[in-house]
Amino acid sequence: MPTQNDPRDLPPGLRPAWSDAPRPRRGPKPSHTVAAIVAAAVELADEEGLAAASLPNIAASLGLTTNALYRYVGSKDELVVLLADAGFGPPPADLGAAGDWRATVRAWTHAALERYRSRPWLLDVPFRGGAVTPHRLRWTELLLTALDGAGLSDVDALGCARLVTDFARTAAERQRALDDPHSADAPEQAEELRAFLQPLLADRGYPRLAALAAAGRYPAATTVEFGLDRVLDGIAGLLTGSRR
Structure with missing residues (x-):
């Protein structure tokens, strides 16, 4: 028994x-x-x-x-x-109809970012591992469906779903920080910080960062799209490898 x-x-x-x-x-x-x-x-x-x-x-x-x-x-x-x-809450009703796996994962990520943006207090909830509750699992199910359809194994699809989920939360946390006018990457602060740091970086042995600051690229925020594209490229590489 x-x-x-x-x-x-x-x-x-x-x-x-x-x-x-x-x-x-x-x-x-x-x-x-x-x-x-x-x-x-x-x-x-x-x-x-x-x-x-x-x-x-x-x-x-x-x-x-x-x-x-x-x-x-x-x-x-x-x-x-x-x-x-x-x-x-539940994912948008039309989220699974975005197109191929890459378009679906991109749409999924932006939908999650919008949910965090509309309810920033969700980022204050302590992280306690993978999703186990109904709505969050529905979001995971959509990712798994897209990744399974792309040809990933169940194990790889779950790993990639967790990667995308973690990326969305991290990107949302960074965006919330950027919305704070006192953030080092906030537009209001970036110019002053750049003027302060650039000569120090050049004088104290940070040549690459000094060059970026001189070009107006540091401090500067990495865009969500840049990070998301790298995540999607990584999943595409895994797909390519699994088909050899």
């Missing part, structure tokens, strides 16, 4: 992410749902950032006590998992 896994061994939030049923508790019938709790958390995060989606704030927005929320979510960690999945 097979041994069932102890549900306590599952990551926080995984079980409720796949079911809207309230946590089993004694007492009166719950007046809310897990989905309603998470929707309230998303609204707070959209308005004031991830820190605002605290259990006391969510409870207050729904007219509940903080303790009452534990009828629906087991912990703050569990709530964050549910919040992140709901905040990222």
Whole structure:
């Protein structure tokens, strides 16, 4: 007889992410749902950032006590998992119709970047490994479908999907930093930093960086398209190698 896994061994939030049923508790019938709790958390995060989606704030927005929320979510960690999945949401309906694998992966990446741009608090959610919740897995499924169709093995397709996913998050984090006017790569700062650094770089043994600064190319941000093209080129090289 097979041994069932102890549900306590599952990551926080995984079980409720796949079911809207309230946590089993004694007492009166719950007046809310897990989905309603998470929707309230998303609204707070959209308005004031991830820190605002605290259990006391969510409870207050729904007219509940903080303790009452534990009828629906087991912990703050569990709530964050549910919040992140709901905040990222499903991929655009037409994303899988972008064309060949390269066009699909490019469209996928820009759709993910747009999701991060519209909800920058998603970048504040701690990274805890691969996707395991419904919406995030739907995004992964789209990537796998495109890469499988290109001819990659299941293992290589999964590895490339993770590469693209990681690139999108890193690119979004960098873009958020660039939007900060105090960032070293922000247009408002770049000229002043260049004027300050260029003579120092030349005098102290950084000839290549000094030349780039003199040409107005450092500090300067690498574009998303440059990085994405290199990722796509790498996947194309893997495809070529697998067909030999």
